[in-house]
Amino acid sequence: MAARRLDGLAVAASIRAELQPRATAFAARSGRVPSLAIVLVGDNPASELYVRNKQRAGSEGGLSVAVQRLPASATAREVLVLVDRLNNDDGCDGILVQSPLPAHIAKADAQQVFDAISAAKDVDGFNPYNVGLLTQGRAVLPPCTPSGVIELLVREGIPVGGKHAVVIGRSEIVGKPMALLLVQRDATVTICHSKTKDLAGVSRDADVLVAAIGRPGFVTASFVKPGATVIDVGISAVDDRALAVELLGPGSPRLAAFDKRGSVVVGDVHRSVEQVAGALTPVPGGVGPLTIAMLLKNTLAAAERRLDLRTAG
Numbered sequence: 001m002a003a004r005r006l007d008g009l010a011v012a013a014s015i016r017a018e019l020q021p022r023a024t025a026f027a028a029r030s031g032r033v034p035s036l037a038i039v040l041v042g043d044n045p046a047s048e049l050y051v052r053n054k055q056r057a058g059s060e061g062g063l064s065v066a067v068q069r070l071p072a073s074a075t076a077r078e079v080l081v082l083v084d085r086l087n088n089d090d091g092c093d094g095i096l097v098q099s100p101l102p103a104h105i106a107k108a109d110a111q112q113v114f115d116a117i118s119a120a121k122d123v124d125g126f127n128p129y130n131v132g133l134l135t136q137g138r139a140v141l142p143p144c145t146p147s148g149v150i151e152l153l154v155r156e157g158i159p160v161g162g163k164h165a166v167v168i169g170r171s172e173i174v175g176k177p178m179a180l181l182l183v184q185r186d187a188t189v190t191i192c193h194s195k196t197k198d199l200a201g202v203s204r205d206a207d208v209l210v211a212a213i214g215r216p217g218f219v220t221a222s223f224v225k226p227g228a229t230v231i232d233v234g235i236s237a238v239d240d241r242a243l244a245v246e247l248l249g250p251g252s253p254r255l256a257a258f259d260k261r262g263s264v265v266v267g268d269v270h271r272s273v274e275q276v277a278g279a280l281t282p283v284p285g286g287v288g289p290l291t292i293a294m295l296l297k298n299t300l301a302a303a304e305r306r307l308d309l310r311t312a313g
């Protein structure tokens, strides 16, 4: 039997609908709508698309999303100056620096940029202070993708307490915070990565399997216990038609989209998993929309918190 499809688009729409009245109440108290600033350096087409999606979702949630552009040639220093200005802008509630920064900005300098975002406005939840709060189980601004996954599991009625959750991937953005949030909800968590021995065997013991790898179709049916919940965080663009056919299936209507655009977006989970899993997130339309909804939720939470603090002071 085919796995139940976990509809991230629908859950994200409900989250955005819940934000509307809160955004209206904030506007009534403060005299302005909650505001997110996205720093976009350069003209990476994928980043442009992500930013447009965030802007559209923001307006649906009653938030303002302003894009602050810098040329691809911008130095880390110039990005830092912009972040500093936004940190000190009272009308800006949340700041997101869109990844990746141009390749000429060294990794350590890029890290400095992310670290420079004020913890109170760090809606991605990457600032070391916010990571510390997350580790202690009292996050105010949890990272958007893992918190979106938790929101999906809760709203779809999938319990994790006492279950074995396996997270494939240990990035700071997805894998590690995902594992922390699952353990805080009483799951027994195993974190896997590229050096894990017998990855398929370990994964096959999972009641909840989260794939955050970035390798198209990597997780096949042999990784999945029958009836398990499988969350596919991966997003990869495939531009090889033979691979697209293998991953989507020869009869897939999405091949028409491939033929039109020359590429298609796929996840880490192979279509063979549909026949084994109990529930599965699709790509696209699974975790991606939830990430954006949680970004808006964090922006609103940051706005409300700053306003509360000012009112109290």
Ligand code: NAP
Pocket (backbone or CB within 6 Å): 145, 168, 169, 170, 171, 172, 173, 174, 175, 192, 193, 194, 195, 196, 199, 212, 213, 214, 215, 233, 234, 235, 236, 287, 288, 289, 291
């Ligand atoms: P990342 O920083 O590249 O981390 C990938 C992780 O996968 C690493 O921990 C790596 O292990 C592990 N890995 C790679 N190859 C492996 C293998 N053969 N076996 C086992 N583990 C392996 O990526 P990320 O930022 O976490 O993102 C992961 C995926 O999620 C990407 O496709 C990204 O585009 C997508 N993503 C989606 C959303 C969304 O909203 N849906 C948000 C963020 C990211 P090592 O640590 O050992 O190298």
